[in-house]
Amino acid sequence: MTIIEIPADWPADEAEALAVQDELRGRVVLDEPGPAPGTGLVTGVDVAYDDERDLVAAAAVVLDARTLTVVEEATAVGRVSFPYVPGLLAFREVPTVLAALAALRGGPGLVVCDGYGRAHPRRFGLASHLGVLTGLPVIGVAKNPFTFTYEQPARERGAAAPLVADGEEVGRALRTREGVKPVFVSAGHRVTLDNACAHTLHLTPRYRIPETTRHADALCRRALKAITA
DNA sequence: GCGACAG
């Protein structure tokens, strides 16, 4: 397998990355409802790292949104393109994730990624970044609250509490399993927050984490081991 | 100035 190279024009430091976010943030579209939850295709994307060898493996797994069965899978391996800096996560994964999505034979439909979209220090997290670059509808489902503080949602599945920034509800702490820690949902691009939450609930009939990310997580780890070994 | 901080 070929190793994806870091784009020549990729940001070299934090200042350049901030400038890129500042330029791209204006292209985010959040007034489209997005695909109807439970229909069409849903694609999960995730990455695994090998800091020792400076490698990152990305996976894109397409599911039938109605049955949640796997329709197609694709992977890509690249060089780590940026250090981990809270708020600049996208610069670390985007090149390789784009390659994995491009390796898909069919369209991805809605893309679900780890991390945040609109709920971000500068309102431009990974999900929004990926959306603007691909033009696809994207949502972000994170496992941790990042810098946000939130009220505990009611105990039942489906309960939610707002993630607020500057008086705006930028995301939601959504309980996908009764009595279990919530996940943190935000719209990335061309999807509404309400729909992002509805999609998340459709994708979690059994576990806290969406089936899409569970599949993508397992696949990128396998892909990384395959080349490491 | 220090701490916290998606993955």
Next chain:
DNA sequence: ATCTTGTCGC
């Protein structure tokens, strides 16, 4: 993210 055994619980 990643390093890691056993262990509690359904």
